[in-house]
Amino acid sequence: MDGETAFRRKYGEYVSIINNALDDCVPTDDKPGSEICNAMKYSLAAGGKRLRPVLALAVCDMLRGSRNDVLPYACAIEMIHTYSLIHDDLPAMDNDDYRRGMPSNHRVFGEAMAILAGDALLNRAYEVMVSHIMRKEEDLSAYVRAMHVIAAGAGVEGMIRGQTLDISYQGLGLSEETLEYMHRCKTGALIRAAVLAGACIGRASEAEYKALDQYAENIGLAFQIKDDIMDVEGSLDRMGKMTGKDAASGKNTYVSVYGLEKAAQLLDRSVSAAVEALECFGEEAGFLRDLALFIRDRDN
Amino acid sequence: MDGETAFRRKYGEYVSIINNALDDCVPTDDKPGSEICNAMKYSLAAGGKRLRPVLALAVCDMLRGSRNDVLPYACAIEMIHTYSLIHDDLPAMDNDDYRRGMPSNHRVFGEAMAILAGDALLNRAYEVMVSHIMRKEEDLSAYVRAMHVIAAGAGVEGMIRGQTLDISYQGLGLSEETLEYMHRCKTGALIRAAVLAGACIGRASEAEYKALDQYAENIGLAFQIKDDIMDVEGSLDRMGKMTGKDAASGKNTYVSVYGLEKAAQLLDRSVSAAVEALECFGEEAGFLRDLALFIRDRDN
Numbered sequence: 001m002d003g004e005t006a007f008r009r010k011y012g013e014y015v016s017i018i019n020n021a022l023d024d025c026v027p028t029d030d031k032p033g034s035e036i037c038n039a040m041k042y043s044l045a046a047g048g049k050r051l052r053p054v055l056a057l058a059v060c061d062m063l064r065g066s067r068n069d070v071l072p073y074a075c076a077i078e079m080i081h082t083y084s085l086i087h088d089d090l091p092a093m094d095n096d097d098y099r100r101g102m103p104s105n106h107r108v109f110g111e112a113m114a115i116l117a118g119d120a121l122l123n124r125a126y127e128v129m130v131s132h133i134m135r136k137e138e139d140l141s142a143y144v145r146a147m148h149v150i151a152a153g154a155g156v157e158g159m160i161r162g163q164t165l166d167i168s169y170q171g172l173g174l175s176e177e178t179l180e181y182m183h184r185c186k187t188g189a190l191i192r193a194a195v196l197a198g199a200c201i202g203r204a205s206e207a208e209y210k211a212l213d214q215y216a217e218n219i220g221l222a223f224q225i226k227d228d229i230m231d232v233e234g235s236l237d238r239m240g241k242m243t244g245k246d247a248a249s250g251k252n253t254y255v256s257v258y259g260l261e262k263a264a265q266l267l268d269r270s271v272s273a274a275v276e277a278l279e280c281f282g283e284e285a286g287f288l289r290d291l292a293l294f295i296r297d298r299d300n
Numbered sequence: 301m302d303g304e305t306a307f308r309r310k311y312g313e314y315v316s317i318i319n320n321a322l323d324d325c326v327p328t329d330d331k332p333g334s335e336i337c338n339a340m341k342y343s344l345a346a347g348g349k350r351l352r353p354v355l356a357l358a359v360c361d362m363l364r365g366s367r368n369d370v371l372p373y374a375c376a377i378e379m380i381h382t383y384s385l386i387h388d389d390l391p392a393m394d395n396d397d398y399r400r401g402m403p404s405n406h407r408v409f410g411e412a413m414a415i416l417a418g419d420a421l422l423n424r425a426y427e428v429m430v431s432h433i434m435r436k437e438e439d440l441s442a443y444v445r446a447m448h449v450i451a452a453g454a455g456v457e458g459m460i461r462g463q464t465l466d467i468s469y470q471g472l473g474l475s476e477e478t479l480e481y482m483h484r485c486k487t488g489a490l491i492r493a494a495v496l497a498g499a500c501i502g503r504a505s506e507a508e509y510k511a512l513d514q515y516a517e518n519i520g521l522a523f524q525i526k527d528d529i530m531d532v533e534g535s536l537d538r539m540g541k542m543t544g545k546d547a548a549s550g551k552n553t554y555v556s557v558y559g560l561e562k563a564a565q566l567l568d569r570s571v572s573a574a575v576e577a578l579e580c581f582g583e584e585a586g587f588l589r590d591l592a593l594f595i596r597d598r599d600n
Contacts, residue, residue, distance in 0.1 A: 026456070032478050033464040033485075036456055087419060092390075092411035111392035112467050115415065119387060120460045122419060126426045127451040133444050140440045144433050151427040156326070156336055156420045164333040167412050178332050185333075 007290040014054045019045075021071050022078060025128050026121075039109040039117035040124070043082050046100050051223070051295075052077045052194040058291065059195050059212060062284050063202025070201040072132040073146050076125035077194050080154045083121035084163065086114055093167070125150075146200035153193030162186025171250035179257050180221075187227075188220030195219075211277050215288065218274035222295050225267040228253035230299070232260060271296045307590040314354045319345075321371050322378060325428050326421075339409040339417035340424070343382050346400050351523070351595075352377045352494040358591065359495050359512060362584050363502025370501040372432040373446050376425035377494050380454045383421035386414055388463070425450075446500035453493030462486025471550035479557050480521075487527075488520030495519075511577050515588065518574035522595050525567040528553035530599070532560060571596045 053074035060070035106114035162185030195216035278285040353374035360370035389404040406414035462485030495516035578585035
């Protein structure tokens, strides 16, 4: 089995663990109003790469932390990611009818229910984390700290700030500095939260925590740049000129600000920096290293 | 100073403490995208009765718990209440242009920003609670428990379930049982969470906790019935017949299901039950007793 096959197999294992756990995160019942649970489950089951929860699990694994203890935080992050997609797709936001090839939440359940389903997923993320802490009898501080990095990453100085910038600057140009701030918040903050939550639960030392923070920062950046590049290249392939959705809508991307060539260089540079940050973990960091390369080389 | 004046003075004191603390809950900064903070602050400062945080403070006070320790939870509950109002007012939900006499959030900041401001307030509620716990060095379990009751009350088995029912049954009749379930979730769950969070931080004994739960259940019910009655009476006064907004929109209320007279009886009964539940606290429960009567007799 070559390296890439081993990586993909491991990734797939993580994804099944996560999918099973996510399914348990949203209860179904036969009380009136249970349609909200269906709306939540619809988007949560719609899949995607599960990058954030995979990161949390992989980091905790590397540090030989408990799988059962990191899972609630991994699921919470994916629920937060999913709620943000549901709200992003709303007519008042990006107005997307499809998400991952399926009708978006509000197309299936209506706008009112989609707003509530997003709210409910965000709240549920915290319910799942707090319930996990409630069951613990040992020192609670590592768990509280993991929840703290997630709350900060999801909030007004993290993901939500990024979404605000995305909306505020739509159709307007922005500086390289503001672009980086926007993406550090919008995509980076939750990716970073996933890595750091894994680090908290895995009881990382201070030096390990810092190294993982460096890693997270760089793969977050790489992830966003790659997204922007794929969006343009996909459009170039199909149309022979740049007509990507983001370009058409006046969205600010790494490609629109830096151009394709410079964006590709930035991508390479951040992947290298991510891999470098893992040095102190030696062989144990194999999966996280491969994950950084996967982010660079993926085609969706 | 008569009893009512003393009550109103005390209530006013609580409200100023809460307003000051709420103002500190949402940071302002000069980074790009800080308009989201303005949108959050706009609705948070719009006021209202602050019933939920007052309850949390008053319960904790009665139990001689720490004021500083209960404040973050009281503020969190008010932030959750405020986010739910912002989202409720959206065109896809109740489509209200005004809230407490002021233009609703989306009328001032636009729909996209209002969706994000609601999300941000919900997330911020948890940030504030978790940050408070992070600063603690003693046993954390009471704080985690307080956050747990709030998360449960705000979630898919609490407030959000109630909002779902409100939307799902709009224009349809519902049974008395489902009506009560809807309101127990929609208004009751967060009022109950406020009382129980105060009980957790005040280190209530098991018997005290149960008594406060009874109290909370009954004032939650009373609050909603009174709201429904005022809505109809306000309309009767003005128009001579029932043309209240809720009646016009096909909303299910205690008055539409039970009629005015029976609703008034139910109101009296739940206020008496609330007062009874406080017996074990004797004189110490004076403010909470007055609060139950205030809920019955208020005119807004």
